[in-house]
Amino acid sequence: MFFTIKMFLTVKKFLKVWRRREIAMSETIVQLGKGIIMLENNYDANLTCIELDDNLVFIDTGRNYDLALKFRIDMEKRFNKKASHLLITHYHFDHYGGIEAFKDTEIVAAESGYNQFLTDINFYLTKEKREKYVEMWKKQAKESNQEVPISRQIHWEYFPKANLISPTIIVKDKFEFGDNNRKIAFEVTGGHSKCSAIVHLPLDNLIHVGDNLATNPERGKDGFPGYPMQFYRYGLNEKTISVLKQIEKLNIDTVIPGHGQVVSLKEVSNTVEYFDDLFREMKLMFRENIEPDSSILEERLVEFYNKSITNWVETIRQQYKTIVQEQTINEIEEKKRQMLEFISNKDLEKVLKFYTEDFELFLPNGFVIKGVGNYRNNFPSFDDIIEHSICAEQYYFLDNSVVENSKYKSILKNGKDLLNYEKTFIYFWKKQGKSWVISKDITVSESVY
Numbered sequence: 033m034f035f036t037i038k039m040f041l042t043v044k045k046f047l048k049v050w051r052r053r054e055i056a057m058s059e060t061i062v063q064l065g066k067g068i069i070m071l072e073n074n075y076d077a078n079l080t081c082i083e084l085d086d087n088l089v090f091i092d093t094g095r096n097y098d099l100a101l102k103f104r105i106d107m108e109k110r111f112n113k114k115a116s117h118l119l120i121t122h123y124h125f126d127h128y129g130g131i132e133a134f135k136d137t138e139i140v141a142a143e144s145g146y147n148q149f150l151t152d153i154n155f156y157l158t159k160e161k162r163e164k165y166v167e168m169w170k171k172q173a174k175e176s177n178q179e180v181p182i183s184r185q186i187h188w189e190y191f192p193k194a195n196l197i198s199p200t201i202i203v204k205d206k207f208e209f210g211d212n213n214r215k216i217a218f219e220v221t222g223g224h225s226k227c228s229a230i231v232h233l234p235l236d237n238l239i240h241v242g243d244n245l246a247t248n249p250e251r252g253k254d255g256f257p258g259y260p261m262q263f264y265r266y267g268l269n270e271k272t273i274s275v276l277k278q279i280e281k282l283n284i285d286t287v288i289p290g291h292g293q294v295v296s297l298k299e300v301s302n303t304v305e306y307f308d309d310l311f312r313e314m315k316l317m318f319r320e321n322i323e324p325d326s327s328i329l330e331e332r333l334v335e336f337y338n339k340s341i342t343n344w345v346e347t348i349r350q351q352y353k354t355i356v357q358e359q360t361i362n363e364i365e366e367k368k369r370q371m372l373e374f375i376s377n378k379d380l381e382k383v384l385k386f387y388t389e390d391f392e393l394f395l396p397n398g399f400v401i402k403g404v405g406n407y408r409n410n411f412p413s414f415d416d417i418i419e420h421s422i423c424a425e426q427y428y429f430l431d432n433s434v435v436e437n438s439k440y441k442s443i444l445k446n447g448k449d450l451l452n453y454e455k456t457f458i459y460f461w462k463k464q465g466k467s468w469v470i471s472k473d474i475t476v477s478e479s480v481y
């Protein structure tokens with residue numbers, strides 16, 4: 033760990049920049065080519081209108097219904113055509129809050145995240161609950177006596193007002209439409225969120241990447257072209273960078289980000305390069321067992337300092353946490369791959385090394401097997417496994433363990449018949465020395481068919 037006076041001063045400098053004030057809210061109409069108009073919407077998502085031969089296609093709505101409706105009506109007048117589609121780049125409120133302005137059009141969104149979206153709008157994010165959330169946030173802000181950033185003030189204003197409706201076209205991978213002059217491809221890529229999609233207009237050399245990229249006015253426009261949105265709040269995942277790398281291979285002149293000014297492909301490449309380098313350093317730090325709390329004191333991170341990242345210290349710390357989590361998941365995935373191999377080889381003793389001594393197996397009937405010794409005697413038979421796999425749905429990071437929600441599937445030979453075995457379970461992973469081991473297996477359900 034390096035903690036020199038010099039380093040301390042540098043950290044102080046970061047903190048000073050962190051507290052920089054923000055600029056005023058504004059909306060700007062930007063023409064991006066013949067029949068492509070963007071409403072650059074500071075502190076909110078960009079709205080985009082694309083003209084087809086017979087109708088208009090919109091991308092994202094921002095949070096403000098009135099503004100979305102006004103933009104739609106203005107564009108309908110300007111082109112003398114009606115809106116036919118709204119494409120939603122992902123299920124985040126700043127991108128669909130104004131959805132009601134398009135209730136009479138086809139609304140296109142990803143299949144991934146769709147069920148959660150329906151649950152949200154019918155249960156977690158009903159109007160009544162949204163009002164309560166905002167009340168709570170305002171109260172918390174008042175109590176902590178902290179200045180509320182404009183972007184949050186805007187969120188609080190529109191979050192409780194919106195009437196939320198469901199998309200009408202649910203896309204698994206790709207939805208393509210258009211006419212002779214213009215092709216539009218809505219492609220679910222993931223990245224910023226699992227439900228993230230990009231909108232590619234190949235004949236226009238233009239792409240909308242949603243929040244896989246954002247140039248946020250709060251962070252200043254000087255210095256660096258753009259950062260993927262979640263870099264600021266949650267830490268950026270590698271998937272987002274791989275989506276941007278895919279874009280680098282396309283013939284593109286203009287890239288529309290989820291937020292902020294449009295950028296060139298070159299600027300996207302610069303962003304990719306920055307994060308590639310940053311992630312490389314952070315992965316090295318992970319291998320050296322550097323804790324997230326001391327990550328920011330690493331001198332090697334100073335070269336990544338950029339004055340346009342206002343929250344540099346917190347942002348970098350959060351980013352390192354994300355890298356640590358991603359690398360941990362990689363390690364655990366590798367452990368499971370090895371374990372499946374030992375199971376295939378019917379090597380029970382090696383398989384049992386993946387469990388703690390005090391391992392507990394909870395079965396759906398309420399039965400509990402305690403201790404790895406007892407587990408050895410009760411281990412399911414390895415005989416005749418034709419193939420098997422484990423697929424993690426989700427990982428959760430707790431203080432001293434990682435919780436995995438997963439599914440195991442196998443095909444077993446039973447005499448002349450083949451049987452399918454499926455088990456849904458929750459693993460509790462614990463770090464023992466340098467290696468991850470399972471301390472609890474909660475079997476939620478299992479079936480043979």
Ligand SMILES: [Zn+2]
Nearest residue numbers: 077126243290
């Ligand atoms: Zn957004």
